[in-house]
Amino acid sequence: VAGPDGAQPPVRLDLGPPEGDPRQPLARCRLVRVADLASLHDRLRRYEQLFRFSQDLFCTLDGRGYFDVLNPAWERVLGWNLDELRAEPISAFIHPEDVEKTMTGLQHLLDTQSPLPAFENRYRTRDGQYRLLSWRGMVVEGYFVGTARDVTEESEARTRLGFSLA
Numbered sequence: 001v002a003g004p005d006g007a008q009p010p011v012r013l014d015l016g017p018p019e020g021d022p023r024q025p026l027a028r029c030r031l032v033r034v035a036d037l038a039s040l041h042d043r044l045r046r047y048e049q050l051f052r053f054s055q056d057l058f059c060t061l062d063g064r065g066y067f068d069v070l071n072p073a074w075e076r077v078l079g080w081n082l083d084e085l086r087a088e089p090i091s092a093f094i095h096p097e098d099v100e101k102t103m104t105g106l107q108h109l110l111d112t113q114s115p116l117p118a119f120e121n122r123y124r125t126r127d128g129q130y131r132l133l134s135w136r137g138m139v140v141e142g143y144f145v146g147t148a149r150d151v152t153e154e155s156e157a158r159t160r161l162g163f164s165l166a
C-alpha cells in the first residue's frame with residue numbers, strides 16, 4: 001500500500017485465530033502501519049497513566065458480578081487490595097441494604113444497554129466501615145464499565161448542614 005507520497009510505508013502482518021463463529025476462516029490477517037501502532041501505543045500509555053493516577057474509581061464487571069479491571073484508587077478508598085476485590089462477587093462488598101437495588105440496576109443496564117443514570121450505593125471498607133459511592137456507567141460488549149466517586153464526606157456534610165438548619 002503506497003502512502004500519499006508514493007513511498008511504501010512499513011507494515012506489519014498480524015495473523016490471529018478466528019473470533020466467535022466457527023464458520024469463519026481459520027485465520028485472519030490485517031495490515032497495520034507501524035507508524036499507526038506507535039501512535040496507538042503512545043495514546044494507550046497516556047490512558048494508562050490517567051487510569052492509574054485518577055482519584056475516581058474505574059472498573060469493569062464481568063457478567064457474573066465480579067470485578068475484572070480496577071484502578072489503584074480502589075485500594076486507597078476501600079483498603080482492599082485489587083486481588084481481594086476481584087476474588088469475591090461485588091455483592092460481598094456492598095452494604096446489605098443496597099445489594100438488591102444495585103443488582104436490579106445492573107440487570108436493567110444489561111437489559112436496556114442504556115447508560116446508568118446517577119446511582120449511589122455503599123461499599124464496605126477493609127476496616128468494616130462503609131463509603132458512599134456515586135456511580136456512572138454503561139454496558140460495553142457484555143461488561144459493565146463504570147466510574148465511581150467517593151462522596152461520603154459530601155453526604156455527611158449535607159446531613160450535618162440539614163440538621164443545623166432545622
